[in-house]
Amino acid sequence: MHERETIEVELLLQAIHQLTGYDFRDYSRPSIMRRIHHRMKMNQMDSVSILQNEVFTNEEMLHQLLQDFSINVTEMFRNPLFFKYMREEILPIFKELSEIRIWHAGCSTGEEAFSMAILLKEAGLLEKSKIYATDMNEEVLKIAKEGKIPLSKMKNYTKNYQLSGGKQSFSQYYTTDEEYAYLQEDLVKSISFMQHNLVTDQSFNEFHMILCRNVLIYFNIGLQNKVQKIFFDSLSAGGILGLGHRETLQFTDVCKFYETKSIEHQIYKKKEIRYDE
Structure with a gap:
């Protein structure tokens, strides 16, 4: 992850925390980045800053990103x-x-x-x-x-x-x-x-x-x-x-x-x- 993108991610996670109270700032960075890049690809965005702007102005985008960050892999009698x-x-x-x-x-x-x-x-x-x-x-x-x-x-x-x-x-x-x-x-x-x-x-x-x-x-x-x-x-x-x-x-x-x-x-x-x- 380049230094610019690192800063952008920190700002995005800070924004999410202030907007929602959900705190992902101490989540594993590789895991968070996979989810951020997935959302950027799904919405054809070129930078994390563009995603952050959407999070501020589009409530549905914020909701989608929160769902991306939530881990929902499970099954009965798993392992x-x-x-x-x-x-x-x-x-x-x-x-x-x-x-x-x-x-x-x-x-x-x-x-x-x-x-x-x-x-x-x-x-x-x-x-x-x-x-x-x-x-x-x-x-x-x-x-x-x-x-x-x-x-x-x-x-x-x-x-x-x-x-x-x-x-x-x-x-x-x-x-x-x-x-x-x-x-x-x-x-x-x-x-x-x-x-x-x-x-x-x-x-x-x-x-x-x-x-x-x-x-x-x-x-x-x-x-x-x-x-x-x-x-x-x-x-x-x-x-x-x-x-x-x-x-x-x-x-x-x-x-x-x-x-x-x-x-x-x-x-x-x-x-x-x-x-x-």
């Missing part, structure tokens, strides 16, 4: 062996709890949160569990709250479910019409979908498990540290943290306060120690 480990090694730990609180941060359209609800149901834990699924993007949250998934995706999701150790008929968890699969009402009702921005918002509860998978790879090191502190403060002693397979607690300020449960699946357990000790 099935992660969920298999959860099923076999982690959920049994929670059986003695009277209440189980789980936070899915960066939930997109909710598929991974729905996957966890199915795991909890099969473990006999759903009725005493509450899943909080959050995302900065209001539009994907509206989709998630409907509990419906394009039918074309269900074949792949069924395969993922089976690879995750699922022994039931996956089709028992939904009904269908010609276009969509509609998840069972008890699965949908077990999840509270809420807007929350990891960059600007703080902890809002204490959780026994936090899952934030394939979100932190889009943040720079400083922002990753900030978010990991929020997660640490939000986890109960002995709580579980699950990250994406390309993410790690290594090199973060809170790393020493966790023990590794699975390096393969990036699953960690918070030690029973305070952050300031």
Whole structure:
């Protein structure tokens, strides 16, 4: 990235922050640049400055760019062996709890949160569990709250479910019409979908498990540290943290306060120690 374009990008991100309150200034630059260049190409713009001017004068352009910056790649039982480990090694730990609180941060359209609800149901834990699924993007949250998934995706999701150790008929968890699969009402009702921005918002509860998978790879090191502190403060002693397979607690300020449960699946357990000790 040339020096001029670097300055233009900084000014664009500053403008977006002041106009909307959304702060992308500490997002990974290669990731942000891919999205900026995509929007420039789609609208035949020659420079970031032209895009910035459009952002100031065209509300629809600002909306489109915010959607470009929002990461919405997800699927049910994504990385099935992660969920298999959860099923076999982690959920049994929670059986003695009277209440189980789980936070899915960066939930997109909710598929991974729905996957966890199915795991909890099969473990006999759903009725005493509450899943909080959050995302900065209001539009994907509206989709998630409907509990419906394009039918074309269900074949792949069924395969993922089976690879995750699922022994039931996956089709028992939904009904269908010609276009969509509609998840069972008890699965949908077990999840509270809420807007929350990891960059600007703080902890809002204490959780026994936090899952934030394939979100932190889009943040720079400083922002990753900030978010990991929020997660640490939000986890109960002995709580579980699950990250994406390309993410790690290594090199973060809170790393020493966790023990590794699975390096393969990036699953960690918070030690029973305070952050300031």
